[in-house]
Amino acid sequence: MLNKRAIIIVHKGYSKYLYYSIVSSKRTNPDSTIFLVGDKPYKKLRNYCTFVNLKEVQDEQSISFEKNYIHLGTSNHNFEMFCITRWFIYRNVMKKYNLEKSFCMDSDILLFSDIDEACKPFDKYGMSLMLTYGQTMSINNRAILDQFCDYILNFYTDENQLNKLKDMYYNTDRPSWGVAGTISDMTLSNMFFYNYKNKSAIGDISTVINDSVFDYTITTTVFLNIIFDGYEVIENLNYDSIIKSRYIVKDIFFDNGHAYCTYRNNDGTVVSNMRFHSLHFVVWTKALMKYAFHYKKIKLHPIRINIMREYKVFKIKLKKIINKII
Secondary structure, three states, rough: OOOOEEEEOOOOOOOOHHHHHHHHHHOOOOOEEEEEEEEEOHHHOOOOOOEEEEHHHHHHHHHHHHHHOOEOOOOOHHHHHHHHHHHHHHHHHHHHHHOOOOOEOOOOOEEEOOOOHHOOOHHOOOEEOOEEEEEEEEEOHHHHHHHHHHHHHHHHHHHHHHHHHHHHHHHOOOOHEEEEOEEOHHHHHHHHHOOOOOOOHEEEEEOOEEEEEEEEOOOOOEEEEEEEEEEEEEEEEOOEEEEEOOEEEEEEEOOEEEEEEEEEEOOEEEEEEEEEEEEEHHHHHHHHHHHHHHOOOOOOHHHHHHHHHHHHHHHHHHHHHHHOOO
């Protein structure tokens, strides 16, 4: 059994941002075991993490889920299925390595804090999620993960439950349930954890504590606060931001290896500097991870970002054409 909280990252293939994520995690948590669960090991990462082959942590539930998965959405079928499968993988890694606690995060996140210290305020919860989503999670009770895996599988193996998802997708407004027009792992996790029977067992790791926080997304420059029917913007507190063209990110600065951003009232008066335990570089902002990794001010290059976005759109269209031909 490991003394330090393990860090678990699940990722297929190799991307430069994965290197930044893994190395930043090891840099700030040198005594923690970092599990990279993927389809192949990489020489660049072997000194920073323990590789676990995806096939080693498959089980009957994950196989059954993938066999019965029905895609309800406009996004990529395999991507969404894999995102949901990750929940089984997190659970199975904890079982395989007898982990009492773990910190699970997306592969486009940089860490700037010791996880054991940063997660102390959330040790009283069985699980703490980012709002009700799984981009960043502190897990202290594996049984809750077991319950959620059962919940997922039931939706895709029980016809009545599957019909509920279909009804949500076809007969209700997308903003009321989904992300990007798709029944995704975020849809399922929101349904499960928001309505969890023991509310006191579930924490919100995006909570600000002593002017420090785990980042929801670097493109969100206002505070989010969960409420009954989703989450609301607290309008009187805003992070300093960088804006170029239609792109916006938090204006992060670094001091002694830590990440900070100033936040203000609407009248512009400074409230304080917020310390970020992590930064989440979603979608196009992955191109900016190298700056933060090297503790440099983030720079936006609209032309470069536009080229990158158009290239990704072209690749997606090309894949769809090839799939139709095949």
